[in-house]
Every structure is written in C-alpha cells, then in structure tokens.
Amino acid sequence: MATDLAPKVSRRPVLDRLRRDRRAQIAVPLLFLLLLAAACAPFMSDAVRATDTDQLLAGPSADHLLGTDEIGRDVLARVVAGSLVTVAVATLTVGAALVLGTVLGLVAGYRGGWVDALVMRVSDGLLAFPLLVLALTVVAALGPGLRNALIAIAVVATPRFARVVRGEVLSLRTREWVAAARIVGVTRFTIMRRHLLPHLAGTLLVFAALQVSTAIMAEAALSFLGLSVQPPQPSWGAIVASGTDHLSASWSLSVFPGLAILLTVAAFNLLADALRDALDAHRPELAPTR
DSSP, X not given: OGGGSSXXXXXXXHHHHHHHOHHHHHHHHHHHHHHHHHHHGXXXXXXXXXXXXXXXXXXXXXXXXXXXXXXXXXXXXXHHHHHHHHHHIIIIIHHHHHHHXXXXXXXXXXXXXXXXXXXXXXXXXXHTSOHHHHHHXXXXXXXXXXXXHHHHHHHHHHXXXXXXXXXXXXXXXXXXXXXXXXXXXXXXXXXXXXXXXXXXXXXXXXXXXXXXXXXXXHHHHHHHTTSSSOTTSOOHHHHHHXXXXXXXXXXXXXXXXXXXXXXXXXXXXXXXXXXXXXHHTTOTTTSOBO
C-alpha cells in the first residue's frame, strides 16, 4: 500500500538512549518538580495572599523557607504559584507556534512556488526583528497582560518553526518513497500527513524544547517590565523585578525566582541536547524498520 512506502520510525532505541543520558537524568526530575509545583499552585491562593507584617523583606527562615517580600508575603508560595505561568508559556505559546509553524512550513516546503515565497518572506520579515523587540511591539499594540504576552510570544515563535519545517521538507520531498507515493496517485495532503510529518517529529521535538526555554525567558522579561502578568498574580519575572528595588535589604527576593528561571531553562536545554543526540544516533532513514 502507498501508506507503507516510507520507512517507519522506531522509538524504542531513542527512549533507551534517553534513559542512559545523564543530561536527561538531570532534566527530567527538574521538569517533574516544575509540573508538581504547577499542580500545587491552584491550592496555594491563600498562602500567596497572606502577609506577615512582622517579617518584611526577611531572609530564609523556619517560618518562611525562601524569605518574604516587601509586604511580608511568602516568597516560596509565590515562586510555586508563578510556576503555573511558566507551564502556561511552555504549553500554550510553544504549542500554538508548533502547530501553526508546522502547517505553514509543511505546505510551503512541499508546494513550493508562490506559496513558499509568500510564507518565507513573511517569516523573514518577522525574524528580522530581535525576539524581545518584536514581543514588546505586539504587547504594546495589544496591551499588557498575560494573555497578550502569550499571543506575542506565539507570534514570535511561529516563523521559527515554519523555517525549520520548511528546510526539512525540502530535503524529504526528494526521497524515493515520496516520489513513489506520487506515482501511485497518493494525494498531496496524504503525502504531507502520512509520509512527511512523521519524519519531522524528531526535529520538531528537539526544536520545541529549545523554543520553550526561549519563550520562558521572553515571558520573564515581559513580566520584569510589567507587560505580562499583572499584580497581584505572581510570576517569576515580576518577583525578580520587585526584588531589584530591595537588593540591599533582602537578597533572597530576587535570587530564588531567578534561580527557578535558570534551572527551568537549563532543564529544557539539557533535554533538547539529549533528545538531539538520541535521535541522531538512530535516524530512521539510515536504519529503517519494517
């Protein structure tokens, strides 16, 4: 059948290599902690709002493990609550950019012609701006707020996915199994969905992990500038911003949310590196399984 012309992708060797990779062994527990914190965040609303007026800008102690902010709120509770924003950025913005960018890149790369030229020229125009500058422009046009910040980051990330997918499709569409599918009458949509898209999964997975770390830093920067999450909702970038005004009185207010950003970004980068090496060691084109 035409749908069996392309070599199939075997996932087991990739998973085995990931289990043995030290980078994945470090990244997975950190990301599990992030998801656990995000799951606990909705149940911590009282702790986030509670204030201890006797301990303003206090350092870490038995009562407040990560200290308190300028009005006596517990930093640990606010960091945990802020993890929910980070997970939203990782899933919603990168997810939306992944879907839209994949569709655009897939169609542009396979169809070619004016479709390819149009998609790539628009992508080039968006990529000409630095990431944060373009995100700031979109947020300035839409107004401050988490929803608009998520839209801005998704808009910035979409052309990056489109360009990566388009480059992969330009290589894959010349393979003999794609030509064979065309010869036997398989439609363009079926070729893109059943033959090309499965072979893009590995590349997209690695690139998405890298883009998550970029998106997290972009949202943190927007929150730091007061253009994303609005008070009293906590986010890591906003907590760091509030701590910069009180560094001499309390170092912990900026350090701990900043450390949370650092560890999360590092975890996604380590996972992306581990995924890339695991997939490169087992390319389906080189060793297909039937």
